[in-house]
Amino acid sequence: MTSGINTREMILEILLQINEEGEHSHIAIRNALSKYQFLPKQERAFITRVCEGTLEYRILIDYIIDSFSKITVDKMKPPIREILRSAVYQLKFMDRVPDSAVCNEAVKLAQRKGFYNLKPFVNGVLRTIARQMDELEYPSRKVNLVRYLSVRYSMPEPLVLRWLNDYGEEVTEKMLADFLEEKPITVRCRTYLNSVEETCESLRNQGVKVEPAPYLPYAFRISDYNHILALDAFIEGKIVAQDVSSMLVSEIANPQKGDYIIDMCAAPGGKSIHLGDKMEGFGTVDARDVSRYKVELIQENIHRTDSINVQAHVQDATVFDVESECKADIVLADVPCSGYGVIGKKPEIKYRSTAQKEEELVILQRNILDKAAEYVKPRGVLIFSTCTIAKEENEENMMWFMNNHPFKLESIDEFVPDELKSETTSLGYLQLLPGVHGTDGFFMAKFRRK
Numbered sequence: 441m442t443s444g445i446n447t448r449e450m451i452l453e454i455l456l457q458i459n460e461e462g463e464h465s466h467i468a469i470r471n472a473l474s475k476y477q478f479l480p481k482q483e484r485a486f487i488t489r490v491c492e493g494t495l496e497y498r499i500l501i502d503y504i505i506d507s508f509s510k511i512t513v514d515k516m517k518p519p520i521r522e523i524l525r526s527a528v529y530q531l532k533f534m535d536r537v538p539d540s541a542v543c544n545e546a547v548k549l550a551q552r553k554g555f556y557n558l559k560p561f562v563n564g565v566l567r568t569i570a571r572q573m574d575e576l577e578y579p580s581r582k583v584n585l586v587r588y589l590s591v592r593y594s595m596p597e598p599l600v601l602r603w604l605n606d607y608g609e610e611v612t613e614k615m616l617a618d619f620l621e622e623k624p625i626t627v628r629c630r631t632y633l634n635s636v637e638e639t640c641e642s643l644r645n646q647g648v649k650v651e652p653a654p655y656l657p658y659a660f661r662i663s664d665y666n667h668i669l670a671l672d673a674f675i676e677g678k679i680v681a682q683d684v685s686s687m688l689v690s691e692i693a694n695p696q697k698g699d700y701i702i703d704m705c706a707a708p709g710g711k712s713i714h715l716g717d718k719m720e721g722f723g724t725v726d727a728r729d730v731s732r733y734k735v736e737l738i739q740e741n742i743h744r745t746d747s748i749n750v751q752a753h754v755q756d757a758t759v760f761d762v763e764s765e766c767k768a769d770i771v772l773a774d775v776p777c778s779g780y781g782v783i784g785k786k787p788e789i790k791y792r793s794t795a796q797k798e799e800e801l802v803i804l805q806r807n808i809l810d811k812a813a814e815y816v817k818p819r820g821v822l823i824f825s826t827c828t829i830a831k832e833e834n835e836e837n838m839m840w841f842m843n844n845h846p847f848k849l850e851s852i853d854e855f856v857p858d859e860l861k862s863e864t865t866s867l868g869y870l871q872l873l874p875g876v877h878g879t880d881g882f883f884m885a886k887f888r889r890k
């Protein structure tokens with residue numbers, strides 16, 4: 441059954457929003473799909489897959505197009521560029537759409553968007569690609585490893601080079617491959633209110649496939665559903681969408697009933713709500729973020745989960761809040777970061793990174809850590825975390841913090857599963873790597889105030 445909505449046109453609009461207007465991919469896709477709630481599951485899945493896939497494989501796709509087109513991708517008009525990219529994604533990765541249909545739809549769409557003159561160009565390039573793609577030569581691994589990995593896994597060369605230096609060839613390739621793997625979403629079952637069995641049963645009753653996620657008994661991977669917002673377990677606040685890496689932050693924080701916790705960068709509130717759950721309704725989690733919009737996201741989640749011990753308000757973490765000085769048992773600084781650890785979920789991140797942005801982030805992170813240090817009670821805890829794998833933002837910030845504040849690292853071995861224990865966890869920090877640990881890329885360190 442089809443809805444009569446032009447799915448190719450929707451895909452084009454979404455890709456233009458992401459690649460030309462700088463919108464986040466998950467937001468652009470969600471906004472477009474929520475406008476057409478009645479779209480059948482299959483069409484929603486098709487739109488999502490083509491948008492995500494076209495973005496994930498952009499460097500590989502552009503390499504293919506540039507090998508067959510006289511006009512290079514960067515010289516094309518944006519709508520033509522995105523029409524070609526999404527068509528090549530379908531030709532290369534989606535067997536279920538016949539090649540001729542992919543070409544015809546692309547040509548029709550170019551015409552509908554006013555590019556009547558470019559119909560033969562779109563048609564010619566796509567039909568040549570469909571015929572000759574399998575014979576195309578890719579960069580050689582032996583001749584140029586960085587270029588090979590960049591094209592093979594669609595990762596900009598500067599990032600590949602950096603990770604080769606930081607993590608070596610084997611780990612880098614595992615991470616690159618993992619970023620491209622389609623994975624089910626991970627949820628945390630809120631065991632404080634419902635048993636894991638009850639929640640999983642509710643999900644299964646609605647046809648959802650539920651599989652255990654690694655490391656934590658209350659973490660599950662869910663798939664085979666149309667919309668998470670329509671799941672009873674979600675509506676009733678029995679589950680929170682959260683990666684296992686993010687759940688481990690609240691584990692290592694180990695809050696006690698009655699603690700006062702400040703979460704300085706809290707939106708959308710995943711960790712705040714988990715910390716509140718771990719205190720079983722006692723104590724207070726002061727969930728802060730920089731804008732009203734972000735705080736509203738936290739509030740929506742507080743409301744849905746009925747988290748009575750979590751409160752949200754606007755507070756810029758770079759501005760010192762004198763009222764909070766030496767007040768908190770635990771401060772969580774889950775700082776804004778380059779996000780390289782979640783490229784698998786937000787592929788646009790890889791195309792937007794620049795050295796300058798990263799330097800600015802390190803300055804912002806240190807600024808936030810300076811304030812965070814002041815809010816911790818004597819002998820209280822500070823947790824520093826990021827969803828990146830950049831050493832400058834992680835280990836280097838951690839060392840800088842220890843050298844500039846009266847804190848020491850504290851072992852997290854008691855709180856992490858055996859498989860994750862290492863020399864670094866006994867010192868007090870953990871770097872999770874995608875494709876290596878089965879989670880997002882994530883960093884966490886636990887400090888105690890002297």
Ligand SMILES: C[S@@+](CC[C@H](N)C(=O)[O-])C[C@H]1O[C@@H](n2cnc3c(N)ncnc32)[C@H](O)[C@@H]1O
Nearest residue numbers: 705706707708709710711729730756757774776
């Ligand atoms: C990694 S996300 C936090 C994720 C959140 N802790 C969770 O678990 O759901 C980083 C957050 O930092 C916030 N942020 C950025 N600059 C900030 C600032 N100056 N003050 C407070 N929050 C800030 C962003 O709005 C974003 O929500």
